[in-house]
Amino acid sequence: MLKLIGFDGDDTLWHSEGYYREASARFLAILGRYVDVGAAGVQAGMLATERRNLKLFGYGAKGMTLSMVETAIAMTDGRISANDIHQLVEAGKTILQHPVELLPGVREAIAAVAERHAVVLITKGDLFHQEKKVVQSGLAGLFRRIEIVSEKDTASYRRVLAEFALEPAHFAMVGNSLRSDIEPVIRLGGWGVHMPYHVTWEHEMEHNLGEADAPRMLTVDTPAAIPAAIAQLAARAGR
Secondary structure, X not given: OOOEEEEOOEOOOEOOHHHHHHHHHHHHHHHOOOOOOOOOOHHHHHHHHHHHHHHHHOOOHHHHHHHHHHHHHHHOOOXXXXXXXXXXXXXXXXXXHOOOOEOOOHHHHHHHXXXXXXXXXXXXXXXXHHHHHHHHHOOHHHOOEEEEEOOOOHHHXXXXXXXXXXXXXXXXXXXXXXXXXXXXHHHHOOEEEEOOOOOOOHHHHOOOOOHHHHHHEEEOOOHHHHHHHHHHHHHHHOO
């Protein structure tokens, strides 16, 4: 049966991607003063820059901000003004300063799952920003442990499970990203509850899950459905 349930943070417990989308819209508006953003492939260029910089800056608003500046300089052949670069930096700061808004019913869902299983928060991104969001969320006391990792891959999940002395078959992960929250856990032999968010960063849309993985995961629409999904997976795990 399941003994440990992991929860993702961004766009699973609290809203996040919308703030990145707002910063991206400001970025496109500023670049639009210099180039035709559609014809110049600004969005594709920005995504390529972000992906290239992940190994240097990691995930989060700071990496996005530096990538916006780098992309803006490249796309305008250095013509972008210092004032507009400053505006890009300010756009990045708004992501770091946004209030933490929980998804409706998420606190109750975690509490319900915690009545039957140990629960842990496993989130990725900038350490300072993630710590701030965890504190402001008011959810920290519900979790047995809080893990902030630089990447969510099989190695990271394996390390967390080893610290709990737990086999993957006794672990399920709840999250909005198939790439980061579900696929690595299933590859290890664990279970997943996918709760899609209404917008998702393109990088997180890429995964290699298929029909063969379907028995090890469930998809829910709202936090209220998470406890029942965990109970269903626990029944499967106990067969």
